[in-house]
Amino acid sequence: MKNKVLTHRLTALLLLLTLFCPAFTPRAAALDDPKIDATAAILVNPDTGMVLYEKSADEKRYPASTTKIMTALIVLENANMDDVVTAEEADFHDVTWDASNADIKVGEQVKVLDLLYALMLPSANEAANMLARHVGGTIENFVDMMNARASELGCTGTHFVNPNGLHSDDHYTTARDLYTIAQEAMKDETFATVVNTAQHRMAKTNMHDERIIFTTNQLIFSSYQPWFYAYAKGIKTGHTSEAGNCLVSYSNRRDAKLFSVVLGCADAPDSSTVAKSFTETKRLFEWGYENFVSKTLAKQGDAIQQIDVRLSADTTKLVLTAGRDLNASIPKDLDPEDMEKQITVPESQNAPIKAGDVIGSMTFSYGGVEYGTVELVALNDVELSKVLYYADKLENFFKGTVFKVILVVLLIFIVLYVIFNLTFGRMRRRKQRKMMRSRYNRYNRRR
Template sequence: MKKNRLASFLLLAGLLAGLVFPLSAGATETQPVQTPAPSAAPSSVPQQQSALLASMHIEGTAALLVDDDTGEVLYEQNAHGKVYPASITKVMTCLLTLESIARGEHQLDEVVTVGDQVNYGIGADGSTAGIKAGEQLTIHDLLGAALIPSANEACNAMAQLVAGDVEKFVDLMNQRAQELGMNDTHFANPHGYHDPDHYTSAYDIYLMAHEAMKDPTFRELVSSVDYKIPATNLSEARTLHSTNGLVSTWRVRDYWYEYATGIKTGSTPEAGHCLVSSATKNDRNLIAVVMGAANYTENKDVNYFTESKRLLEFGFNNFSRQTILDGSSLDFPEVSVTLSKTDYVTVRPAGSLSATLPNDIDPAAFQRELDLPESVEAPVEEGQVLGTVTLTYNGQEYGKVDLVANSSVERSELLYRLDRIQKFFDQLWVRIVLVVLAVLLVFLFLRHLITGRKRSRYGGSRARGGRGSSRYSGRRRR
């Protein structure tokens, strides 16, 4: 009977341990992590490139076309390839000068005396406005001389004024380039005279020009046909003419573009002929970059003006703003809801998404990459962000929009409390405590059994001893 009692207890302890130890084992067992996978692209989505884009090619080493209102790249050709900026460098020099004015360090109409580094790093064939060391003129005049006739010495004068030294100013140029994200760029001088260590990319030129075009003085100057500097202490009055054939017909004819608003030319034997241009048409603003174009085509066309104008017209005529995701769309998977009597909630985009696209691309051809959980816990509030949808086409991302709950879902208090109890017992420390208690119970019970057996044996021996003494005593009394 005692052996049966011990066996029954051990079986009971084993069952108790069996209830506890699987929980503990489950805490260390590797479980598959379920992460929301992007939705597969429908088979109907066309994977070919736009025929319009494929047909476009610019005669130059690099080119770029950007919707300046949105920052979207519409066309690129070796956009991050290394090129020499030549006089397009002057955009950065003028940007830094205008920023020093915005900080209150200088004033636009401030009269300055040109420093002794006015001809720093300039060769004999550099473009000039005849500005001399010791000449007194306004900062606005220096800006006009740098941006309109592309005067190299005006850039040195501004550099020395802003930083006290041309080389220190170059350091500021490189620092500002990094701040603008111009990762393909290194400047060696303020004017663009050729230096092997003075380089950039078409994309970086756009970043620089975009920032500079935010300043109204810069925009006014780069769109000007000419600029007049009044007489100074060292010179008679001068009229300076723009080098940009899209803006002015003074230097070259037949390239004037009625929608052009700037920006800057550049040319050296090493860089070729370069132009960063801007235009506004029907309230749309584009910036085009053409680098390393030949000076003349076989038809004696001034190539960088022709190609820039062609690129701008390509953008205006063949691209339009299109909606690629409607904010009211409910065409998305339902998300399961736990801890509620409602099984799921529908989602919708938090807003619409538009893009400037070639006219031969159907917005319905975009792929939707979803990032949604398989389930969420109630309560869920209407408008609560549950995930995101990313719109792509041919691997290019066009934007990301939050996906929000389309309705509210209440929580079931009963299901919630049952879930809290389950989660409480799922905690590792709770499992450990249960295991310890089980072991302690087994130990105490075994100890009780062992102690009981010892007491039983001891009591039995005394009883048998007592009866024997009684018999022996009875015999002696007889």
């Protein structure tokens, strides 16, 4: 009986909390951790910048051939795709018999565009060296360009020593930095086309007939394999014994875009499957699409807040609106109406004001997680009243420090003047009385 009464009381309490305290509304359990089997990983919606998943994303790791994303970006920004590069002996100094290559020969003349395909599909190390030498003059200069570009992009955990990703203790990056570099590279249409190509026919050269090269990216290589992912659009694989298996990938599913980076994945458990970098990336994409959805939290032009206006004869209020559409990736079971909205605006704004002026901001969050911030802008122009402006200046002058200093000086002057008059006035009166007594005494003596 007591248990039933207790149950009814708890139910009633929960109902009251639900009705009057939205923060206590029962929700679905927190998202399940996908438990990605990698030493570092990150999953990001590039349209919103929202990180959906991360694991040791800022820890320094060896990137292996995912380095070539930056190599390709520098080439695309500095070279003509029709330029022809002649392979030199030095381009092969670090290309061992078991290193990734495109079977380019010393003295072979290859167009830059074909070298890019060789760089990004079979991950040819000699192509990386040829491109670096062509663009930078020397490989060392090109590496300096890579590091400078990484710094420009805001990469704080990255340092390159070569253009191909062969191991060096001083050659490292982070999952977050690789996402930043890949996002920038994917803005280039040529890059996006190259990395989403499963096979490419290289043009005939002075030393080769036409030949077909294949991608190492198993997510896009063959639709007949279980690890194939139809929404994947590249980008780059990598592997060394020190780095493990790495993959930077991009997915576009019904205009919902995701970038994924996994580093340090294990090798294939047996010959019938692939390295875990592919299966873990596919699983991470599927987890992201299953658990998150893109929603509009604010629409451009939505009226958000009113604040007071000063120094205008036209109005005393200013309407603030959302400066742009704010889209965010949020958990599927989260209603945007339940999100906390932190509005940061001044109590008042002085005229003149132009429509579109940024006045404040509004941040959406839930459970301590921020999902996006939108600027709040003035809805309309507000003209300045010169009468009110100068009246305000005068009022501020009387309230200001300068006026207070002048007032203090003036008071000191008055006090000193009074003291002076009191002091020297007595002295004059004494002198006058003394003179009068002297004259009186002289007069009496003459009588």
